[in-house]
Amino acid sequence: MFNKKTVEDMDVKGKKVLVRVDFNVPIKDGKVGDDTRIRAALPTIEYLLNKGAAVILCSHLGRPKGGPDPKYSLKPVGEYLSDLMKKPVAFADDCVGTSAEAAAKVLKPGEILLLENTRFHPEEEKNDLDLAKKMASLADVFINDAFGTAHRAHSSTEGVARFLPAAAGFLLEKEIKYLGQAVAEPKRPFVAILGGSKISDKIGVIKNLLTKADVILIGGGMANTFFKAQGYPVADSLVEDEALDTAKELLANGGSKLRLPVDVTIADKFDAEAAFKVMDMAPIPDGWRILDIGPKTVEAYAKALKGAGTVVWNGPMGVFEFPNFAKGTYAVAKAVADSGAVSIIGGGDSVAAIQESGLADKITHISTGGGASLEMLEGLVLPGLAALQDK
Numbered sequence: 057m058f059n060k061k062t063v064e065d066m067d068v069k070g071k072k073v074l075v076r077v078d079f080n081v082p083i084k085d086g087k088v089g090d091d092t093r094i095r096a097a098l099p100t101i102e103y104l105l106n107k108g109a110a111v112i113l114c115s116h117l118g119r120p121k122g123g124p125d126p127k128y129s130l131k132p133v134g135e136y137l138s139d140l141m142k143k144p145v146a147f148a149d150d151c152v153g154t155s156a157e158a159a160a161k162v163l164k165p166g167e168i169l170l171l172e173n174t175r176f177h178p179e180e181e182k183n184d185l186d187l188a189k190k191m192a193s194l195a196d197v198f199i200n201d202a203f204g205t206a207h208r209a210h211s212s213t214e215g216v217a218r219f220l221p222a223a224a225g226f227l228l229e230k231e232i233k234y235l236g237q238a239v240a241e242p243k244r245p246f247v248a249i250l251g252g253s254k255i256s257d258k259i260g261v262i263k264n265l266l267t268k269a270d271v272i273l274i275g276g277g278m279a280n281t282f283f284k285a286q287g288y289p290v291a292d293s294l295v296e297d298e299a300l301d302t303a304k305e306l307l308a309n310g311g312s313k314l315r316l317p318v319d320v321t322i323a324d325k326f327d328a329e330a331a332f333k334v335m336d337m338a339p340i341p342d343g344w345r346i347l348d349i350g351p352k353t354v355e356a357y358a359k360a361l362k363g364a365g366t367v368v369w370n371g372p373m374g375v376f377e378f379p380n381f382a383k384g385t386y387a388v389a390k391a392v393a394d395s396g397a398v399s400i401i402g403g404g405d406s407v408a409a410i411q412e413s414g415l416a417d418k419i420t421h422i423s424t425g426g427g428a429s430l431e432m433l434e435g436l437v438l439p440g441l442a443a444l445q446d447k
C-alpha cells in the first residue's frame with residue numbers, strides 16, 4: 057500500500073542528507089508555540105544521526121511575500137530544536153548560496169544544520185528547478201518528511217527530488233498509511249468539519265467531500281465566505297472573494313449535508329481585547345467582524361457529532377488564539393472527543409488548538425497536515441510523495 061522507498065531503504069552512512077520537514081509552526085513574540093510538527097520530525101532526524109548521516113533540514117515558515125522577512129525566520133525553530141534534542145543545531149541564513157554551502161560543507165556525521173526559510177526565495181513556490189538544483193547540491197540524498205506540505209509542488213518538496221536519490225521519512229510514511237486506511241472505508245456517519253482561514257485553498261475540497269461525508273460542518277473564516285455568498289453583509293469579517301462563486305455553487309448543490317453557523321460571535325476589532333457580542337446570523341453591523349461561532353451553533357454541531365463513526369476536522373471554528381474567541385473551537389473539540397468516533401484532526405493551527413484544549417489524548421489521530429490530509433481525502437496525488445522513488 058505504501059509503495060515508496062523510505063529512509064530505511066537508503067544508504068546514508070557518512071552521507072549528507074537533505075531532509076524537507078514541515079516546521080511551519082506558530083511563532084509568537086519570536087518563540088515557538090505548538091511544537092507538534094517539530095516533535096513529529098524527530099524519529100527521522102534521530103534515525104539518520106544514529107546511522108552516521110549529517111542532517112541538513114529545510115522548511116518553509118508562514119507565507120512571506122517576495123523575499124526575506126525576519127518575522128518568518130526559522131532561527132527560533134533551530135534554537136527550539138537544539139533544546140529539544142539537547143545538541144547543537146547549526147543555522148544558515150539562506151537555504152542556498154554561500155552561507156548554506158559553507159555550513160553544509162563543514163557538517164560532520166551526527167551533526168544537524170537548519171537552513172533558513174525556503175520561501176524567502178519566491179522561486180520556491182513556482183517549483184523553480186534552478187533553486188531545487190542548488191538545494192540538492194548541498195547533499196547526497198533527499199528525504200521528504202514534510203507531510204503537511206506534501207500537497208505543494210515546490211522546489212524543496214517536488215523539484216529537489218528530481219536531482220537526488222529521494223525517499224520518504226517516517227512521518228510521511230506514517231501519515232499516508234494511517235489516513236489512507238482511515239478514509240478508505242470510513243465508519244459512518246462520517247462528519248467533516250472545516251474552518252480556518254485558508255479559504256480559497258480549501259473550499260474546493262467541499263465539493264468532493266459532499267460525495268463522501270454524511271454531514272459537513274462549516275465554521276471559522278470559511279463560514280464567512282458562505283455568508284457573503286448568501287447575500288449577508290459581513291462588514292469587516294475575513295472573506296476571500298475569489299472563493300465566492302464556489303461557495304454559491306456549493307450552497308446550491310450541498311443540500312442538507314452542508315451546515316452553516318446559525319449564530320456568531322462578533323468583535324469591534326481584530327484584537328484579543330476587542331469588545332464582543334453574540335448574535336443570530338443576520339447582517340453584521342458596520343465596523344464589526346465575525347471571530348467565532350456562537351453557542352446555538354455549538355449545540356447544533358455537537359448534536360451532529362453525537363454518534364458519528366468518523367470525524368475529520370481541519371481549521372479552527374474561530375480565532376482561538378484570542379481566548380474570548382476560542383469558545384467555539386474548544387466546545388466543538390469537546391464534542392468530537394465525546395463522540396466516540398474515529399477522529400482525525402489535522403493542520404498546524406487546528407492541532408495547536410486541540411493541544412491547548414487539553415483534549416489531544418482523546419483524539420484518534422492528530423495529523424501534521426491540514427490541506428495535505430484534505431487533498432488525500434479527495435483522492436488527489438500529493439506531489440511531494442509522487443516525486444519520491446518507488447520501492
Ligand SMILES: Nc1ncnc2c1ncn2[C@@H]1O[C@H](COP(=O)(O)OP(=O)(O)O)[C@@H](O)[C@H]1O
Pocket residue numbers: 251252253254255275276277280294346347348370371372373374375376377402403404405406407426427
Ligand atoms: N472567523 C475568523 N476570522 C479570521 N480568522 C479566523 C476565523 N476563524 C479562524 N480563523 C483563523 O484561521 C487560522 C487557521 O486556519 P488554517 O491555516 O486554515 O488552519 P490549519 O492551520 O489548522 O490548517 C487561525 O489562525 C485562526 O485564527
Ligand SMILES: O=C(OP(=O)(O)O)[C@H](O)COP(=O)(O)O
Pocket residue numbers: 078080118119204205208254402403404405424425426427428
Ligand atoms: O500549515 C500548512 O498547511 P495547513 O495549514 O493546511 O496544515 C503547511 O505547512 C502548508 O503551508 P501552506 O498552506 O502555506 O503551503
